Amino acid sequence: MAESKMADSKVARVRYTVYSCVLLYYLFLTGCHSDQVPLIMWSSGGVPMKPLEPPAVGHIVSSAQLVSYLNDALSTAPQNVLLFLQDKLSLDDFTVYGGVFGNKQDSSYPNLEAALQSSPSSLVLPTVSWPGISAVPALLQEQLGTSPLYLEPGTLAQLRLNASVPALLVIRLPYSSGVDLMSPKEVLSGNDEVIGQVLALVKEQAVPYSAIYTALRPSRIVGEASTPELQSVGRSLLQASADSVYPPVEFKSEGTSCILLWAENLTISYYKGKWERHDLTSQTFGESVTISLTGSSCNRTHSRLVLNYENVLGFRSFRLVFAMNRRFYKVSAREWFTLDQVELEYDGQKATFNGSRNIYAPAEYSYRCESVTSFRYPLLTPRASNDNASQWRLSFDNFQIQGFGVTGRDFSYASDCAGFFTPGIWMGLLTSLLMLLILTYGLHMITQLRTMDRFDDPKGPAISVPQNE
Template sequence: MATTGMLHLRRISAVSLAVCLGFLNALNMASCDEQVPLIMWTSEGTSLPSQSPPTAGHIVGQQQLASYLEKALNVGPRNVVLFLQDKMSIEDFTMYGGAFGNKQDSVFPNLEGALMSSSSPLVLPAVSWPASNAVIGQLQDQLETSPLYMDPETLSQLRLNASSPALLVFRLPYGVGADLMSAKEILSGNDEVIGQVLSTMKTQSVPYTAIYTALQPSREAASLSMEAGLGGGRSLLQARGYKERERQRKVKEKPKVYSPVEFKKDDKTCILLWAKGLTVSILRGGRWEEHDLTPSTFGEGVTPAVSGSSCDRTKARLVLDYNNVLGHVSFKLIFAMSQRHYKVSARRWFTLDAVELEYDGTKATFNGSRHIYAPAEYSYRCESVTNFRWPLLVPRSTKDPANQWRVSFQDFQIQGFNVSGGDDFSYASDCAGFFSPGIWMGLMTSLLMVLVLTYGLHMIMQLRTMDRFDDPKGPAISVPQTE
């Protein structure tokens, strides 16, 4: 395991965080795929109690992390701001955090500035990722309050009180594309979100405790750091085995496109479904437990069970049957679609009426007809379909069990009618809106200019000339006066 430990830093500078983490990463003799870092600090003017670090090579577990949090919250501010990133590893700081004193290359200026202003930040470079997954539940138990999932825009509308504890959770994305810049840009965007949140908290003058961690380690970042030489030492391009490693890296980075899930009736395909990622999560004990259904639904040689599915000219129902999902022996994911003729548009449209989760006799229903629709002869495609954070799927009611679930589709595409044949989708109707913010700005500016021009023309048309003029060579115009 990696020889990492906890560092309790006082008056840390913006560069020292990156240098410190870079030094810890240089000591790694193995991959840190099972560990995530956790950084905790307080607002300016408050401090955390000193805590003795564990021995070198020790990974902080769930119980030990709970004791650290309990000791910090017993003395420090009880308004907690939790930045929860999807994935993160210590390599993210060594690669993009301005390591070796190069401050200009850092993508964490707001994070480093917050640590510099805090009197006693706490850095845990090695926390087991199951422990980081339980951090929301631990904070909820210690603060005795429910978490509030926020966005930077809605935070300004919230009024906090120093005497009343609050748990504010901000989800941050993470993804690694085919090049290194994609991860760098995402981390830079996350740092901007952190800066916006901390700026809003500063305006409210409420002391707070901030925590920055992740749900899972970013294995992609760890592998990229080894390839970039940030922890694996230098090697010549002509070194033995370099070409083989390069070939394996290219094969690994090559995206795999699998066939969609299809349901056939009378040897004819009538329903198609495809997604790059499919995950479901359930809220238990104040924390979200996630299960990835992608390997059992899509992939080479994978044939999911679709018994119970049906289709006709007006209704289509795709049922995906799974086993042992999040502790439920029987678990089904159901897509209910319908198509009808609309007189206004003079054409037929299909809608995804509902996405249902059936598990052990209970049904959770999400309504999708408000946002997910397309012409009947087209397929529907959207980059992200979820019931949280810009949701396209909405629970039927506040009492529906769907409020305890999260469903997430990445690069989602579905077609339930007029399938052309085989495993080919028809032309896709994308969910991306036609009017972008730039187009709206142009339209509003043009409308304002038209209104100004119309008002000016109206004023010019109201001008009237005199019907008689004074001729200096002729008799003067006399105006009779009446008393």
């Protein structure tokens, strides 16, 4: 009997080691996937799941494949399903904050590790497509034929499970991105404790179960890296998304990128009795678009980006020029860059707009603004000595530009044009001021109350008030 237990223990350790190697191999080859979420499924002791072949190394499981995996696994697995649904989860959570399949003494997830180690069978899908993973609750509901029951760990002790009746219990787990008082590692360790408590309560009822641990969306930022030095200076900073619909316009000098430009919409209008509008976006951006940048130049103090077009609004030659300068300002003791001019050159004529008063940023940052126009709250103003500028209108949506300190095709942290006092802040300030005035007026009225000097005594003579006729 002792020899049989020792053999079973060795088999469990071998299976555990194999799972460890498989997941580490997946992690090594797949790297960081910001758009995928891992899924781990296991069953309680005594009722193994149907053996399933894991996906190929580096393969991203699609929605259709996930449905197939869950249907096959639940065909033989217990029908009491525990779904541990975290807000956000990625492979980096396992590598940065402790491996689920590592040594138990060093692991930050001892309860999840112990559950997988004691399970007769498990399914590990390291990279599942984000849209597919969000449909897991609906897939389980359809497969089990029962509605999900959202529970808190404390209320699970009052629930009695039945092995013959399917049940879908959903336990929501939070996730922290490090912006609150608790670090992501502490929150994940707390989630692991919740998993252990739930599994212990179910084990007390001696009901076989299947468990799934996954999340609704990936955790894109999971590292506890120090804040970049550049982020500590200046006002609120933004950064251009790396997942833009199309890449920015990039100008290189001697093989090195030195100017970047991106906009969601790049529109110009010309007045010929009426305003004629032309959208330059499709001619400027796109993987298959190779716009001519002839005339562009850059150095440490001056950058000039020239976009050359043909047949724009009836003009045979048309150029859109962005001229930027970098200067040192003694007041701030640092260098700033300004978009001094935006020029339109068309068939020998020129229209010039000045942007140096409104469009500026620290030299090592990029500049971003939701809307840059030459009309209706303009950031670009026509030069007084230039009559042609009054015939043109410029409109750039989600505009971002960088003329200095460019590294590759990614913008640096962006200095945004948005003001500090947003409409919401102004509404809050005005409402608070109004309430303060009402309170002040009420206190003033209370302090002005006066009482009578004498009161009528029913036992004594009545108070007589002489009246002058």
